[in-house]
Amino acid sequence: MKLEKVLRFVPFYQSSRPLKNVNITGLSMDSRSTSHGDLFICLRGVNMDGHRFAADAVKRGAAAVLAEVPLPLNVPVILVNDTTRAAAMTAAAFYHNPSEDLHVTGITGTNGKTSISYLLYDIFQRMEKKAGLIGTIEVDIAGKRQPVKNTTPDALTLQRYFSDMKRAGVEHAVMEVSSHALDQGRVYGCDFNVAVFTNLTRDHLDYHDHFDDYLRAKSLLFAQLGNGYNKKRERFAVINIDSPSASKFIRSTSQGLLTYGVKGRADVQARNCRLTEKGTFFRLETPIGNMMIESPLMGEFSIYNMLAAASAAILSGASLETIQQSFLHTKGIRGRFESIREGQPYGVVVDYAHTPDSLENVLKTATAVTSGKIILVVGCGGDRDRSKRSVMGNISVKYADQVIFTNDNPRSEDPEQIFADITADLKGNYHIVEDRREALRQAVVSAGKGDMILIAGKGHETYQEIKGVRYPFDDRETAREIIREMKEHL
Ligand SMILES: CC(=O)N[C@H]1[C@@H](OP(=O)(O)OP(=O)(O)OC[C@H]2O[C@@H](n3ccc(=O)[nH]c3=O)[C@H](O)[C@@H]2O)O[C@H](CO)[C@@H](O)[C@@H]1O[C@H](C)C(=O)N[C@@H](C)C(=O)N[C@H](CCC(=O)O)C(=O)O
Numbered sequence: 001m002k003l004e005k006v007l008r009f010v011p012f013y014q015s016s017r018p019l020k021n022v023n024i025t026g027l028s029m030d031s032r033s034t035s036h037g038d039l040f041i042c043l044r045g046v047n048m049d050g051h052r053f054a055a056d057a058v059k060r061g062a063a064a065v066l067a068e069v070p071l072p073l074n075v076p077v078i079l080v081n082d083t084t085r086a087a088a089m090t091a092a093a094f095y096h097n098p099s100e101d102l103h104v105t106g107i108t109g110t111n112g113k114t115s116i117s118y119l120l121y122d123i124f125q126r127m128e129k130k131a132g133l134i135g136t137i138e139v140d141i142a143g144k145r146q147p148v149k150n151t152t153p154d155a156l157t158l159q160r161y162f163s164d165m166k167r168a169g170v171e172h173a174v175m176e177v178s179s180h181a182l183d184q185g186r187v188y189g190c191d192f193n194v195a196v197f198t199n200l201t202r203d204h205l206d207y208h209d210h211f212d213d214y215l216r217a218k219s220l221l222f223a224q225l226g227n228g229y230n231k232k233r234e235r236f237a238v239i240n241i242d243s244p245s246a247s248k249f250i251r252s253t254s255q256g257l258l259t260y261g262v263k264g265r266a267d268v269q270a271r272n273c274r275l276t277e278k279g280t281f282f283r284l285e286t287p288i289g290n291m292m293i294e295s296p297l298m299g300e301f302s303i304y305n306m307l308a309a310a311s312a313a314i315l316s317g318a319s320l321e322t323i324q325q326s327f328l329h330t331k332g333i334r335g336r337f338e339s340i341r342e343g344q345p346y347g348v349v350v351d352y353a354h355t356p357d358s359l360e361n362v363l364k365t366a367t368a369v370t371s372g373k374i375i376l377v378v379g380c381g382g383d384r385d386r387s388k389r390s391v392m393g394n395i396s397v398k399y400a401d402q403v404i405f406t407n408d409n410p411r412s413e414d415p416e417q418i419f420a421d422i423t424a425d426l427k428g429n430y431h432i433v434e435d436r437r438e439a440l441r442q443a444v445v446s447a448g449k450g451d452m453i454l455i456a457g458k459g460h461e462t463y464q465e466i467k468g469v470r471y472p473f474d475d476r477e478t479a480r481e482i483i484r485e486m487k488e489h490l
Pocket residue numbers: 029030031032042043044045046047048049050051053149150151152153154155178179180181184186
């Protein structure tokens with residue numbers, strides 16, 4: 001493609017050489033994987049400055065370089081103020097602006113993004129629409145799945161996924177938008193039809209300096225809604241009105257608004273909510289009519305997720321009947337309050353709660369549906385927000401009858417230090433069992449009829465990361481194995 005065409009959305013750039021006859025065959029932001037004919041984009045990263053690697057990229061065949069400072073290279077160097085934004089715009093141009101041809105829903109917030117994205121994806125399938133999904137667990141392009149590195153991919157990968165979706169005939173794309181992605185401009189070149197806000201509670205304060213910076217990053221999704229070139233496109237913000245931060249998110253957008261909630265007055269409202277051990281029941285009131293909803297999903301947080309999914313689905317043309325049937329027949333979400341059933345007389349639930357708010361929610365839900373004791377197995381990730389550890393420790397002993405703290409991806413950190421942080425100001429009983437398999441075994445040994453073991457933090461994950469090495473580990477598989485072994489020994 002002609003380089004000038006790739007740069008067509010980038011405002012104000014200067015080139016060290018004429019660009020008339022320069023063609024590029026790809027885009028790269030990593031010198032280690034740059035190919036012949038690529039445009040290499042120098043990004044100032046969290047750890048390193050990509051400008052340092054421009055010469056390496058040229059040695060590998062880069063045909064041009066996009067940078068923020070002049071570089072002495074024998075290929076055209078295109079100067080811009082901000083390579084992060086320019087990367088997103090060049091990626092959109094290179095792939096022919098694919099998000100304009102898809103109906104794209106972006107979901108942001110601390111908890112619930114993955115859950116809502118699968119609920120919405122299921123509704124699209126029930127509508128017999130080809131759908132695509134980008135999120136924490138995987139990327140799914142019209143049924144073809146692939147593993148992911150990040151919840152929200154970098155700008156180049158994201159536009160390539162959209163382009164692949166377009167080629168596969170996808171009409172509706174659903175994606176999770178993390179605060180890191182917003183802060184790093186990964187979605188800047190994406191034209192969203194619908195942007196959903198779930199909730200905002202403490203997390204990632206290792207990356208964002210203060211809670212306000214975290215909020216500002218999240219609200220960028222709503223501020224950017226409407227940046228797209230297609231001025232005819234209708235765009236909507238879908239906001240959880242019960243969140244204390246709702247008004248800030250509403251203020252950040254100039255586009256259409258649809259609110260949802262349980263407590264405050266909302267456009268999409270749940271009334272007469274009933275939470276039981278069989279699931280949730282409520283009356284869904286919406287601008288297009290009302291409907292009784294019954295779902296096997298547990299807990300009040302699942303009602304919020306259904307409201308968010310229903311709101312986005314209505315804006316995507318779904319009928320209330322489709323939404324109702326989809327919630328009724330949902331198989332649940334991998335590693336999200338997922339029951340493990342091996343015929344044991346006690347409950348075992350694997351969940352991805354790794355923030356204080358989500359841990360409190362699932363513990364409340366578990367308590368409400370359990371007659372016996374709650375046995376909690378949980379840990380905190382290494383190289384992540386240290387300030388949430390003691391909060392999670394306190395929540396654990398407050399709600400659970402028996403607590404086992406164990407490893408959850410200590411990464412480069414010493415597990416002892418993580419346990420010290422979790423238990424720093426803890427009053428109450430707990431055990432520390434560093435090895436997660438052994439922790440699960442001890443939980444199973446102490447469970448009796450009517451009890452519930454809640455295994456929190458890793459959900460769908462299939463590894464345990466210790467000192468840079470990812471060892472295979474799956475809470476769901478391991479719990480199943482241990483329960484079966486116990487039965488054989490009886
Ligand atoms: C801390 C963080 O957010 N890092 C992300 C970031 O990389 P970075 O800024 O650290 O990159 P860097 O190492 O400083 O390098 C800067 C630039 O130099 C380039 N480089 C570097 C070395 C070299 O030899 N040659 C070269 O060209 C790099 O490719 C890069 O363009 O940009 C990369 C591309 O977008 C991301 O893959 C990477 O995610 C890392 C793997 C990560 O762990 N991120 C987590 C914290 C994250 O983003 N999580 C959120 C979800 C969190 C949640 O919701 O719970 C997510 O969206 O995944």
